[in-house]
Amino acid sequence: MKMSRHIMVITAAFLALAFAGASLADEEDPVVDSSRTTKKLQGLKRPRGQRKIVTIYEFRSSVPEVSAGGATDMFTTALIKSGHFAVAERQRLNEGVMREKQLQGGGMATGRAGQTKLAGAQYIFEGTVSEANPGESQTEGGFNVGGMDVGGAKNSDSIGLDVRIVDAQTGLVLDSVNVRKKIVSKGGGVSGMGRLAQSIAGLSGQSIALNPDANFKASRKEGVDQALRSCIEAAVYELIVRYGED
Numbered sequence: 001m002k003m004s005r006h007i008m009v010i011t012a013a014f015l016a017l018a019f020a021g022a023s024l025a026d027e028e029d030p031v032v033d034s035s036r037t038t039k040k041l042q043g044l045k046r047p048r049g050q051r052k053i054v055t056i057y058e059f060r061s062s063v064p065e066v067s068a069g070g071a072t073d074m075f076t077t078a079l080i081k082s083g084h085f086a087v088a089e090r091q092r093l094n095e096g097v098m099r100e101k102q103l104q105g106g107g108m109a110t111g112r113a114g115q116t117k118l119a120g121a122q123y124i125f126e127g128t129v130s131e132a133n134p135g136e137s138q139t140e141g142g143f144n145v146g147g148m149d150v151g152g153a154k155n156s157d158s159i160g161l162d163v164r165i166v167d168a169q170t171g172l173v174l175d176s177v178n179v180r181k182k183i184v185s186k187g188g189g190v191s192g193m194g195r196l197a198q199s200i201a202g203l204s205g206q207s208i209a210l211n212p213d214a215n216f217k218a219s220r221k222e223g224v225d226q227a228l229r230s231c232i233e234a235a236v237y238e239l240i241v242r243y244g245e246d
Helices: 002-023 036-042 068-082 097-105 193-203 224-243
Strands: 052-056 085-087 123-132 137-145 148-167 173-191 215-221
Touching: 036 068, 036 224, 052 068, 068 085, 068 123, 068 224, 123 224, 148 224, 173 224
Parallel strands: 052 085, 052 123
Antiparallel strands: 123 148, 137 148, 148 173, 173 215
16 A cells, blocks of 8 residues: 555656646846857957958848848847957948938038948958758657656757858958858657556556556757857858958
8 A cells, every 4th residue: 555655646746847847937037148159259359450341231041941131130240249340331221321421411410421431341241041951860769668658859950151251342252161050959758657657556466546647748949040140150250260360
């Protein structure tokens, strides 16, 4: 009788833990990005004097899940994070800079922006999200103990991009880099705790009047946007290292 009670208590505990883990939502405050690629960029020694003036017009994307505009914004942020470049706005000129210059040039706003020229870029960055390989690799497995099933799975996708640096005066491509990253998703689950309890009870010639059971599943996958940002930051870091930090 003691054995049966112990089994019921253990099963009930597993049930409580499973439901608690599934029902509790962890609320997290927003945090400033501190990924490894971000830390590498921010850890670069800042150049002295005037920074190179660069610009990017727009990323191209051949991957449906990736927005070209979003990739352009991420790349601009990465250039600024590095501290090596002064980034000239080109993507949204008509929405901001040019409108303000017109207001000031027409006397509708104070300032001299209407009489000054825009900063010219020395280098132009061109980027393309060039590849995505969903389901690049898949593994799945599990085992059974006394009726309890334990299983797990791992899927691996990938995303890649190409970046070129172009001399704005000559149009020559000075350097390029391509970066590729895996996007890994993992999952696992446990089921059949009640069957395991029955099996244990059966070994001692007992039975459980109630047959509670518990099923628990969990999964985790890195987002495409997060993986793309890591690729972009890695590309900017590599170009700075190659091209020089003068």
